[in-house]
Amino acid sequence: MTFADKLDRAWSVSGGMLCVGLDPVLERMPEACARDPRPVLAFNRMVIDAVGDLVCAFKPQFAHHAALGAERDLAETIAYAHAKAPHAVVILDAKRGDIGTTADMYAREAFERYEADAVTVNPFMGDDTVNPFLAWSDRGVLVLCRTSNPDARRIQGIEVEGEPLFVALARRAETVWNAAGNCMLVVGATDLDDLARVRAAAPSLSLLNPGVGAQGGSASDVVRYGARADGRGLVVSASRSVIEAGGPDAVRAAAERLHAELRLPEPVA
Amino acid sequence: MTFADKLDRAWSVSGGMLCVGLDPVLERMPEACARDPRPVLAFNRMVIDAVGDLVCAFKPQFAHHAALGAERDLAETIAYAHAKAPHAVVILDAKRGDIGTTADMYAREAFERYEADAVTVNPFMGDDTVNPFLAWSDRGVLVLCRTSNPDARRIQGIEVEGEPLFVALARRAETVWNAAGNCMLVVGATDLDDLARVRAAAPSLSLLNPGVGAQGGSASDVVRYGARADGRGLVVSASRSVIEAGGPDAVRAAAERLHAELRLPEPVA
Numbered sequence: 001m002t003f004a005d006k007l008d009r010a011w012s013v014s015g016g017m018l019c020v021g022l023d024p025v026l027e028r029m030p031e032a033c034a035r036d037p038r039p040v041l042a043f044n045r046m047v048i049d050a051v052g053d054l055v056c057a058f059k060p061q062f063a064h065h066a067a068l069g070a071e072r073d074l075a076e077t078i079a080y081a082h083a084k085a086p087h088a089v090v091i092l093d094a095k096r097g098d099i100g101t102t103a104d105m106y107a108r109e110a111f112e113r114y115e116a117d118a119v120t121v122n123p124f125m126g127d128d129t130v131n132p133f134l135a136w137s138d139r140g141v142l143v144l145c146r147t148s149n150p151d152a153r154r155i156q157g158i159e160v161e162g163e164p165l166f167v168a169l170a171r172r173a174e175t176v177w178n179a180a181g182n183c184m185l186v187v188g189a190t191d192l193d194d195l196a197r198v199r200a201a202a203p204s205l206s207l208l209n210p211g212v213g214a215q216g217g218s219a220s221d222v223v224r225y226g227a228r229a230d231g232r233g234l235v236v237s238a239s240r241s242v243i244e245a246g247g248p249d250a251v252r253a254a255a256e257r258l259h260a261e262l263r264l265p266e267p268v269a
Numbered sequence: 270m271t272f273a274d275k276l277d278r279a280w281s282v283s284g285g286m287l288c289v290g291l292d293p294v295l296e297r298m299p300e301a302c303a304r305d306p307r308p309v310l311a312f313n314r315m316v317i318d319a320v321g322d323l324v325c326a327f328k329p330q331f332a333h334h335a336a337l338g339a340e341r342d343l344a345e346t347i348a349y350a351h352a353k354a355p356h357a358v359v360i361l362d363a364k365r366g367d368i369g370t371t372a373d374m375y376a377r378e379a380f381e382r383y384e385a386d387a388v389t390v391n392p393f394m395g396d397d398t399v400n401p402f403l404a405w406s407d408r409g410v411l412v413l414c415r416t417s418n419p420d421a422r423r424i425q426g427i428e429v430e431g432e433p434l435f436v437a438l439a440r441r442a443e444t445v446w447n448a449a450g451n452c453m454l455v456v457g458a459t460d461l462d463d464l465a466r467v468r469a470a471a472p473s474l475s476l477l478n479p480g481v482g483a484q485g486g487s488a489s490d491v492v493r494y495g496a497r498a499d500g501r502g503l504v505v506s507a508s509r510s511v512i513e514a515g516g517p518d519a520v521r522a523a524a525e526r527l528h529a530e531l532r533l534p535e536p537v538a
Contacts (some may be wrong), residue, residue: 023371063367063374069382071340097364097391098332099418102292105332113338122366124393124413126420144393149368151395158429165427 003140003182006089006117007206010056011232013087016262017223019057019208020255021093021239022047022077023064030247040070043243044077050248051255052085057235059208060116062094078114089117089235091142091208096133097122103132111139118142120186120208123169124155130177137180145169146198148188148211166194170201184208189217189236192225199226206233212258213241219261231265272409272451275358275386276475279325280501282356285531286492288326288477289524290362290508291316291346292333299516309339312512313346319517320524321354326504328477329385331363347383358386360411360477360504365402366391372401380408387411389455389477392438393424399446406449414438415467417457417480435463439470453477458486458505461494468495475502481527482510488530500534 001009011017022044026034029043036042048058058081065074078090092114096106110119118140121133133141146156146166156166170185177183187198189211198207207226211217222236238258245254270278280286291313295303298312305311317327327350334343347359361383365375379388387409390402402410415425415435425435439454446452456467458480467476476495480486491505507527514523 025370061371063365063371063378067374067377067382069340071338095366095391096332097366097393099416101294102330102332105336108336109332113336122364122391122393124366124391124424125416125418126423126425128418128420147368147394149394149397151397154395155393155424155434156395158427158434160427165424 001138003118003138007056007140008232010087010089011264014054014056015264016054016056016259017232017234017236017264018055018255018259018262019059019091019235019237020047020051020055020242021237022058022060023239023243025064026068028244038073040065040068040073041076044073045080046248047243047251048081048084050251051242052088054255054259055085055088057089057091058085059091059093059237061239062092075114078116082115089140091118091120091140092116093120095120095122095144097125097129099125099128100132103129107133107136111136118184120144134177134180134183137182140182140184142184142186142208143169143173143177145173145185146187146191146194148190148215148217152188167197167201170198170205174202174205178205186210187226189222190215192221195222196225203228206235208235208237210237212236213238219258223262236262270407272387272407276325276409277501279356279358280533283323283325284533285323285325285528286501286503286505286533287324287524287528287531288328288360288504288506289316289320289324289511290479290506291327291329292508292512294333295337297513307342309334309337309342310345313342314349315517316512316520317350317353319520320511321357323524323528324354324357326358326360327354328360328362328506330508331361344383347385351384358409360387360389360409361385362389364389364391364413366394366398368394368397369401372398376402376405380405387453389413403446403449403452406451409451409453411453411455411477412438412442412446414442414454415456415460415463417459417484417486421457436466436470439467439474443471443474447474455479456495458491459484461490464491465494472497475504477504477506479506481505482507488527492531505531
């Protein structure tokens with residue numbers, strides 16, 4: 001199964017384009033999880049159980065585990081997501097960016113050690129940093145393009161031959177990096193005009209859109225500005241607004257509201 | 270002690286500007302290390318014992334540990350370096366790049382969990398990604414500027430108002446990011462003209478220069494093109510050409526040759 005097939009199945013089975021980020025913070029999790037001998041794993045499992053059928057993807061965030069020395073929890077979280085929501089794509093959000101054998105090591109870490117379906121990658125070092133990940137042709141490589149933070153445009157918005165760098169990156173992804181169908185772009189949900197420019201430059205690519213919820217982006221707007229012509233092509237990610245909503249019922253309710261905004265168009269009979 | 274003071278002491282005590290990278294590869298280490306129950310730690314300790322007095326810095330590479338699940342070895346390697354070569358600065362080469370609380374988590378990982386003196390950071394997401402690290406004012410933040418790989422200039426070399434991006438980044442580091450004296454730049458040893466341009470734009474900053482040895486850069490040329498006016502200001506890093514030279518004697522001999530090229534100028538009496 002190619003990465004594109006897996007993503008397509010994830011949209012179909014979940015009926016929408018919602019991704020939930022797994023960014024555990026000890027100080028902000030429910031008592032029942034925080035008291036568990038393995039709080040990070042308990043919290044992630046609670047979220048996966050609550051929303052597994054509603055999401056096309058889970059996005060565990062590397063630093064939130066690494067800062068706590070919770071590598072084993074991260075590995076078991078990903079295995080749990082594969083078992084409980086086998087349709088869902090697991091994206092390790094680690095924003096790796098290195099070259100040569102070091103990039104190979106990062107790919108082995110993400111795809112073999114953690115068994116993630118996909119990983120986020122930072123293109124600042126050029127094609128040398130993207131290619132070693134793309135060589136894993138059945139895994140997704142999500143290249144940072146136009147991120148959701150306030151100062152994103154300082155570098156990503158530099159004009160290159162009359163267009164911003166992030167548009168040039170989108171075109172390169174569409175025409176070069178996606179040769180094996182396993183390249184996506186990370187485009188924040190916080191600037192809809194820039195999202196539309198990426199979509200125009202990369203009509204066939206799938207996009208990961210962080211920034212919905214706590215960062216202020218609207219899920220239905222992301223669909224309006226960012227969906228592919230066939231109504232698919234997005235993985236819209238919310239973290240704090242869902243996972244910190246409270247206990248399992250509150251988490252599910254928050255995810256259901258977003259799922260409704262991100263529902264796939266009805267298939268034409 | 271500020272980071273700048275620590276670095277200055279490291280140059281003085283070691284008498285030079287040599288940094289040795291710790292990039293353990295199981296298939297390429299001496300038998301005696303590979304047979305150890307903890308081969309990664311055994312290898313790193315062998316290198317630290319062999320060259321500790323010759324280096325101003327050690328640069329453990331994150332992926333080479335993470336791909337093997339060797340986080341404990343990484344932590345114990347850094348503790349061993351602090352104990353055996355207390356003058357040497359330990360730079361965690363992890364090329365982190367994220368924002369907000371996630372960047373805070375990466376800083377906690379590098380500076381608290383691993384007790385590194387410094388970490389490499391990728392500026393693609395803008396100041397939002399650099400500032401959370403710079404806030405740790407006694408730790409070094411090494412921002413990627415002009416890396417040593419063949420395709421580095423694809424993004425880093427884009428012209429911004431008549432000069433390449435990496436020159437603009439160097440000026441920003443000199444004038445903004447280094448307010449607390451804890452910012453350095455990563456500038457490859459493989460392009461001497463670009464190194465000289467960074468030095469001109471950032472006359473006071475210290476630079477980490479990877480790419481000596483296996484990647485083809487010459488240590489003495491790096492000093493000629495990159496040193497500050499006072500003859501200091503560089504941390505010139507070699508990995509494979511030193512650590513894969515053979516057993517402890519061969520490793521030391523390789524480091525001694527580089528140390529001779531990177532010796533500090535004699536103080537004027």
